Amino acid sequence: MTHSPLPDGLTRDAILSAIKAQGGRLGKREIAKALSIRGDDRIALKRLLKDMEDEGSLTRTAGRDYALPNELPSVTVVQVIDRDVDGELLCQPLKGEGEYPTIRLAPGEGAGGKNERAVGIGDKLLVRLSPEDDGQYEARIIKKLGGSAHKILCVMRKNENGSGRLIPVDRRTKYELIPVKGESAKANDGDLVMCRLSSEKRYGLKTAIIEEVIGDANSPRAGSIIALAEHGVPTGFGAAELEYVKNIAPVGMEGREDLRDIPLITIDPADARDHDDAVWAGPDEDPTNKDGWVVLVAIADVAAYVIGDSPLDQGARARGVSVYLPDRVVPMLPERLSNDLCSLREMEERPCLAVRMVFDRNGNKKSHRFIRGWMRSAAKLAYEEAQAAIDGQGTGKAETLKKDVLEPLWAAYRVLKDARDRRDPLNIDAPERKVRVNEAGEVTGIERRERLEAHMLIEEMMIQANVAAAEALEEKKSPLIYRVHDEPGSEKIDSLADFLPTVNLKWTKAERPTTQRFNKVLDMARGSDHWETVNEVVLRSQSQAVYDVRNIGHFGLNLTKYAHFTSPIRRYADLTVHRGLIRAYKLGPNGQSDSEQVQLERIAEDTTANERRAMAAERDAVDRFIANWLSGRVGGEFEGRITGVTRFGAFVRLHETGADGLCPVSQLGNEYFRHDERAHALVGEGSGNTYRLGMSVKVRLLEATPLTGGLLFEILTPPEAGKKPPHRSHRRDSARREDRSSRSRLRRRKK
Template identity: 55%
Template sequence: MNKSPKRPPAGLPDKDTLLAFLREQGSAEKTDIARHFGLKGGDRRALREMIRELEAEGKLGTRGKKGFSEAGALPPVGVADVVERDVDGDFFVRLVEASADAPRALLVPDRSKPGPAPGMGDRLLVKFQQGVDGWEARLIKKLDSERSRVLGVIRKSAREVRVEPVDKRSKDVLLVPAAQAEGLRDGDLVVAAIEKGDQRYGPKRGKILETIGKEDDPRAASLIAIHTHSVPTGFSQAVEAEAEHQELPSLKGREDLRDLPLITIDPADARDHDDAVFAHRDEDARNEGGWIVWVAIADVAAYVRPGTALDREAREKGNSTYFPDRVEPMLPEVLSAGLCSLREGENRACLAVRMVFDKEGRKTGHKFVRGLMRSHAKLSYEQAQAAIDGQPDDATGPIMEAIVHPLWNAYDAMLKGRLKRSPLQIESAERRIHMTNGEITSIEKRTSLEAHRLIEEMMIQANVCAAETLEQKKTPLLYRIHDTPSQEKLFNLGDFLQTIGKPWTKGEPATTKRFNKLLDETRETEHAEVVNEVVLRSQMQAIYSAENVGHFGLNLDRYAHFTSPIRRYSDLIVHRGLIRALGLGKDGLTDREIAELPAIADHVVMTERRSMAAERDAMDRYIAAFLQDRVGGAFTGRITGVTRFGLFVRLDETGADGLVPVSSLGGEYFGHDDRTHALVGERTGRRWPLGKRVEVKLMEATPVTGGLIFEMLSDPDPRDPNAQAPRLGMRGRNDGRSAGAGGNGPPKRGSNRPGGPKPPRGGTPKGVRKGKRR
C-alpha cells in the first residue's frame, strides 16, 4: 500500500492539489480522498462535484476497482502483464486490471535481477515512472501464480501433443510429452503446468497435472469457468469437521417465534432457504390500515464464528457461485442445506426483523430479534403466484386467508412507498438454462412474477433496517453502495439519445426519476430495448464499502446486505454487527473485524466479480454448446454492441451474444462513430447503429471458448441526411495492405474467432435473490 503524503489542513482542496494527491497515490477512492483532506458534510458533496468536473475536463482516468487516478497516469507500483513485443525485441507491459486502451509501459531490463528474463504473458510486479518517451516499468520481481497453470484441450497429431488453452486471453499453447498423454484422447480437458525454463521462442513446454472432462460435455462449461476464474472449490477437512459438529442452538437468549406462521418463497429448484416472510394487519389504532411485516433470516453467525476454520474459508470464498448444473457454495452442505436452511416444519435459528408500515407504505419503525422459528410452508414463486391468481394447490389452499392474502395486501401498501421512492426501473433479460441428465434441453427468458417483486421489496426493506440500526448504534458495517453515474457516462448517453431524437440535458443532475421518465417514454417504441441497454450501461457497478455514499439505483440513503448470509460473506458481517450492536450474543463482530472492514469490502467485491465472470462465461459456453448443431441457421436479433472490430448481436431466441466481424461486412471501410454508437461507411455513409434489428447466420459455435461468430444477412441503414459529421475512431479494419476488393481487410487477431471480444457489460446487477446482486 502506498504511503499517504503528509496530511494537509482540513478543507476542500483545489483541483491542482487533488490531482497532485492522486499523482502521488497512483489512485484513490472518493472516501480515501475525503478522509485524507478531512472532508465532512457539505465539503464531501463539493468534492463529488469537483470530481465530476475533472472527469468532464478529461483530467481524471476512468473509475476502476481502485477509484480515481489522474488521466493517463499509472500507479507508482503495480502488477502488470507482459502484453507486447516490438520488432526490436523490447517488451511492453500493461496493468492487470486495465482496459485495452490503458497506457502501456516499456519494460526496462534489469541485468541485476537473478533468474530468467521476463517473456510474453509473464506477470510482474513493477515500478512505474515517466521516461523520456513515455512510461517505463522497472522489474521488482516476477510473480508465480495460477498463470503457471493452463486449462486446455488435448490436441494430438502424428508429430506432437499440444494443450490449447480454453481461456481466449491466453497464448500459452503447451507441448507435452507423448508419454504423459497416453490414455488421453483428442478433446480431453486437462490442467497442465508450464515448465520453467529460459524458453523465449516457440511453444512452451508443459506437464499434465489432471484430467477434468471432455470438451464436448455440456457440463464441462462450469468446470472450465471454475478453473479459468480460480473459483475456490470444496472444503478442507477441518471445515467439514467443524460443520458436522454444529448443533441447533437452544431457546436460551432467543425469542420463540415458532408460532409465527413464517413461510419461504424460493425458486422451485432451490436447495437452501435462508429467508422467510409473514405479514399481518397492525392492530395499533394509531396506524389504521397499516401492516406488520416480518422477515426472518437464517442465523448463520450462530454456526460460523470469527476465527474458526469455517469463517476463514467462508471469507476466502466470499460468496457462493451458481451454475445451471452445480453450485460452489460458500458453506458446506451440512450447513447451507441443513442447519442454516429454513426447512418446513423444522426448528431453525434466525435473526428476524419486525417492520411497521403505514397504509401509504412508509416504514415507521422496526425491531430486530434473535429467535427460534419454524417454517410453516415451503412455496415456489410459481406456486405463490398461481395461488394469488386464483389457482391454489394443496400447499397454498389451506394458508390463503391466514398467510398468502396478508402478504400480498402488505406488499400493495409497500408498493406505494416504492413508487414514491422511484428506484431505477431497468428491465433485465435474464435467461435460464434447463438441463436433463447433463444435456441442455432449452434456454428460456426468466419470467418476472409479482411474487418475485414481493420478496425483493421485503428483502430490500429488511436490508435498509439493518443499515439504519447499525448506524443508530454507531457500529461500523459493510454498506452496499451504488454511486451516481459519472459525467462522462451521462455525456455519452446524451450523445446517443440525440441520434434517436430524445432530448437529454447533459448538465442536469442524474436522478432515478429522470432515468425512469426516459424509460417510460420509450417503453412502447421501437427504441425500448436499446434505451434500456444504454441506460443500464450508464450506471456504475454496485460494490461493498465501509464508507457510505448511498445506493443510487434503489434511491436509498443507506443500504446493507443482510438477507443472504448462507451465500454472501458480506451479509454474515452485517449479522455479526447487529449481534454486537444489540447485545444479542457473544458471537458478534470483533474489534479486529471492524479494523479490517475496508479490506473485507475490497475482498468480497473481488469475489463477487469473480463469481459473476465465471457464471457469465459458463453461460456463454452452455449457449454455444446448445447452438452448435444449428451452425448455418438464420436467427433474428438486435445489435447490442458496436466496436471498431465488429458488431455484437444478441439473438432473440436464446439471448446469446455473438460477433459479426467488421471484415465480413464488405462493400467499403466502416469506421466506428463512438458518439452515435454506429459503424459508418466511409464512402456511402451507410450505418450499422446500436439497437438495429437484424438477421444473422450462425457461422461458428465453439463451446470450449463460448464463442459465436455470425454473418450479417440484413442491409445497413442508409446515410442519415441530418446527422452531424461522424466522430470516427479507429477504422474498422486492421491492415489495409491485406484488404481485398471492397473488403475491410482481416480483423485483428482473435477478434473474429469463437471466444473473441465480448460485448460491453455494465450497470448494476438487479435483485437480491439467487444469481442476482443488487
C-alpha cells in the same frame, strides 16, 4: 460566522504543494509538520482542510489521509475492470483509493496476436499513462503482470506419433502451447488440463507443464468445469472445514424469542434447495397506526453455526459468495449448513435472526426491532404457487394459506409498493434467461425468467429488511459493510447522451443523473422498437454496486442507507452484518469480534472481488452451455439485435436464446466499415451506410465453439442507408478516441 485570519504560510497552495511533494497524499499531522503549523494554528489548518475537501480540491483516502483528486503517476499498475458501451477496455489503479478519471487502453493495446494472449477483464498491467484533453487517461502497456506464474486451462490435442499441443480454452488467448518433454503422457486426447508456463520464449511456441488433468472437454458439464477453473473459483471444502462441520451440534431455543406461532413462510424458485428467508405480515393492532402493517422477515441464523475465525468461517470468507451455474451450485457453506441446519425447512424448527418492521398506511417505516428468534416455517411455496393463489387459481397448500397468510402479505406489499413508487428507484427491465439442463448436464432449453408480483413482493420486503439492518447498526454507531452503488460517471453519461438522439430521445449533459431522470428516458422508450436497446444502454451506463465500509448510498435503489442482511448462507457480507447486529444489540453469543470489526474494510474489498469472480464464471458458463446447444445449428439463420459496436465488429444478441456473438467487420461485405464512437455505429467508408447499436438484424451462425463459448455470425440484413461522406471527412468517421490518441502522440512529439 467570521473566522480569524490564517497564520502566515498556511494557504491552499502551500497545502497542495506539501501533499504533492509527498507523492499525492498526506495526513493532517504530517501537513502541519511540513508547514510548521503548531499550537492553536492547528484549528485554522483543520478548518482550511475541511473547506478544501468541501470544494473538491482535496479528497480523503480510506486511511483518512488528504489526497490530490484525479492525480495519477505517469507509470502505474492498473487492473482491467470493465468494457464501455462499445466494448473498449477500461482500467483502474490497482492500489488506488477514491475517485479517478477514466483510464482507457489506447487503440490496439492488448489486442494480442501470434503467440500473445489478448488482454481481458481482470488482467493486471504495468502501464504508462498520458492525460487527455477531456480529463481522461490513455494507457499504453509496458508489461503484463503475473504472466510467468499464470495457470492456463487447455485441451490436450494429440498427434498420431503421441506428441501433443495444448489449446487454451480462454477465448482471449491466441497462442498454443507445447507440453514439456514427457508431459503429453499425463493426459489423453481431448482432456481438459491445467497448465503452468515453463518458459517465456521470445520466439516460437511456449512450453508448459501439466499440473492437473480435469476430465473430458467434450462432456456436457465441461462448460461449468472450464468456467470455474478459468476464474479460479474455489470448489469443495478443506479437511478442516469438513471435520468442523461434522462436529457441529444443532443449537437450541434457549435465550431466543419464540416465533413458532407466527405462520412465517418461504417463497423461493421451484427448484431451490436452500431456504434462508421467511416472511409474514399482518395488520398493526396499535390504534395509533390505523391501517398500518407489521412485516416480519426472518433469516436463518448462520452466525450461530459459523463461528468467527473458525475453519468454516475462514473458508466461507475465501469463497465470499455462492456461485450459481446452469448445472450446479458451488455453495459458500457446506451442505449440512446450506441445505439443513441453516435452511428454513417446512414445519421444522430453526434458529433465526428476524426483524419486525412497522409501516404506516402510506408505506413509511415507523419502527424496527431485531430479534434472535426460534421459528417454524408454516409452508414452503414456489413463486408460481403463491402467485396462482393470489390470482384465484391456487391449489393445494397455497390455496389453504391464501386467506390468513398470503392475502395479508400482498396487502402489506401494496402499501410498501406505494412508498417504493414515490421513492422512484431505477426501473430497468433487464430480462433474465435460465438455461435448463437435465441430470446428465445436457441443455434442454433456454427460457426467459418470468417476473411475477410474487418476486417483487419478496424483493421489496428483503430491501426493507436490509435498510433496517443498516439503520440499526448506525444507531449503535457500529461499523458495518454497506452495499453501495455510486451514481454514473460523467463519461458514461456523455456516452448515453450521444446515443439517445440516434433513437429520437434526449439527455442534456449538464443534468445531474437521478433515478427519476433515467426512468423518464425508459418510460419514453417503452413500447417503441428501441425499448430493449435503451434499457441495455441505460444499464451499461450505471456503476457497479460494491461492498464498502464507507456509505455513499445506493443510487439504483435511491436509498441513503443499505446493507446486505438477508442471505448469510450465500454472501459473506451478510454474515458480518448478522454478527454486528448480535453484538450491537446484545442478542446472545457469536457476535462480531473486535478482530473482525477492524478487518471489515478488507473483507468488503475481498467480497466484492469474489462477487465479480463469481459473476464472470456464471456468465462464461452460460455462454459455453448455449454455444454447445447451438453447435448443432451452425448454418442456421436467427433474428437478433446489435448490442455493441467496436472497431473490430458488431456484437449481436439472438432473440430466441439471448446468446451473444460477434460479427467481425470482415463479414460486413466488401466495403470497409469504420467505427463511429459518437454515433455508436459502424459506418461504410465509401457509402456512409450504417450498422448501428440497437439495429434489428438477421444473422447466420458461422461458428459455435462450446470450448470457449464463442459464437461467430454473418449479418444478412443490409446496412441502413446513409449519406456518402466526402473524402476529407473519412478521419472524422473513425473513432473519436483514435483521433484523440493521434493528437496526444503529436503533442508528445512536439514536447
